[in-house]
Amino acid sequence: MRHNRASNEDRTLPQPDSPNPARGSVASPWDGVADRLRASGLRWxxxxxxxxxxxxxxxGHVTATDLIARCRELDRTTTPSTVYRTLDVLENLGLVRHGHAADGREEYHVLPEHVHGHLHCVGCGATWExxxxxxxxxxxxxxxxxGFSVDLTHVTxxxxxQGCQE
Amino acid sequence: MRHNRASNEDRTLPQPDSPNPARGSVASPWDGVADRLRASGLRWxxxxxxxxxxxxxxxGHVTATDLIARCRELDRTTTPSTVYRTLDVLENLGLVRHGHAADGREEYHVLPEHVHGHLHCVGCGATWExxxxxxxxxxxxxxxxxGFSVDLTHVTxxxxxQGCQE
DNA sequence: GGTCGTAGCGCAACGCGTTGCAATAGCCAC
DNA sequence: GTGGCTATTGCAACGCGTTGCGCTACGACC
Structure with a gap:
């Protein structure tokens, strides 16, 4: 056994995974991810x-590195390659979008409400939409x-x- | 002795390095690089x-990898780190500009006549200005x-x- | 032509991201 | 509950780019 987590069907955590698609009136897009995966022959x-x-x-915006680090906190056996591959899968479901920050590192935008590009300030390092x-x-x-048809999600x-211009 | 090249003062190659700043009426911006470096206390x-x-x-546009490969053809002892560092130096002189292509790799634009951004086609892989x-x-x-002041050279x-849209 | 301070070199190691492969384990059917 | 197909995992290795360090050699000065 490699994982110290409980069974895959563990439901002790506060957030339901697939049942209860709308909790009250606030339906999290994450509810039902498991079902959406399984529906495509993918696994949870x-x-x-x-x-x-x-x-x-x-x-919001996160770097892949941050995500991996945080996953490691929850499960010390987390492997980078698995995280990257899972992010690809989630991107296909439209749950995340990735882009390349100005320094070339991967940056993920979680739950994009609309397609948008990014501005990166070389002064303070912040990112704006x-x-x-x-x-x-x-x-x-x-x-x-x-005649170019651009994909704004990849634009950084x-x-x-304004604050860094003096 | 690590290099099999002739002395630094070798002038057997067709292109002059620093003397003869204007060859006829066509002055290459590369003429005089040696002097420009030395003038700043840097070395040739x-x-x-x-x-x-x-x-x-x-x-035009080249990737760092291409440059390194080509340097290796001319001098098998070429080291990547040296190429990257030299590119930095040349960028400070305004002779090249680097940007991050859509896939995150470094791309250099040689002798930029004007500051410009880049378009990268995910279909055919070509780059346009x-x-x-x-x-x-x-x-x-x-x-x-x-109120953002953008640096177009970093835009890809x-x-x-048009050709890849069908 | 010889001396010497230091810019630059090569090397080795690192970080990020990707990929190929053998072993594992979801999950569907019975 | 069991069996089996195959998606997914973890590992190991790779590629690109960066960085720190000790040694080399550029080039200024005599």
């Missing part, structure tokens, strides 16, 4: 459960330029934020 | 000479959005080019 494993638990607490209207403007400009633009 | 070494020779034949006017539009849009936007 302890490793995936751990990652989903971590993602629940990180709605490009507003949808501004994003649309960029998409249109590039379409007009070379480096620069300096 | 066989390794740097090799890289500059490689860059002369690559005016964003036209200056379009770039300016993007810069303005982001400035208006969050992924998408599909």
């Amino acid at each position: 494993t302890p490793q995936r459960r751990t990652l989903v638990e971590v993602l629940r607490e990180h709605e 490009i507003r949808p209207e501004t994003g649309a403007l960029i998409v249109d400009a590039l379409a007009a330029d070379l 633009i480096a620069g300096r934020c | 070494t066989p390794q740097r000479r090799t890289l500059v020779e490689v860059l002369r034949e690559h005016e 964003i036209r200056p006017e379009t770039g300016a539009l993007i810069v303005d849009a982001l400035a208006a959005d969050l 936007i992924a998408g599909r080019c």
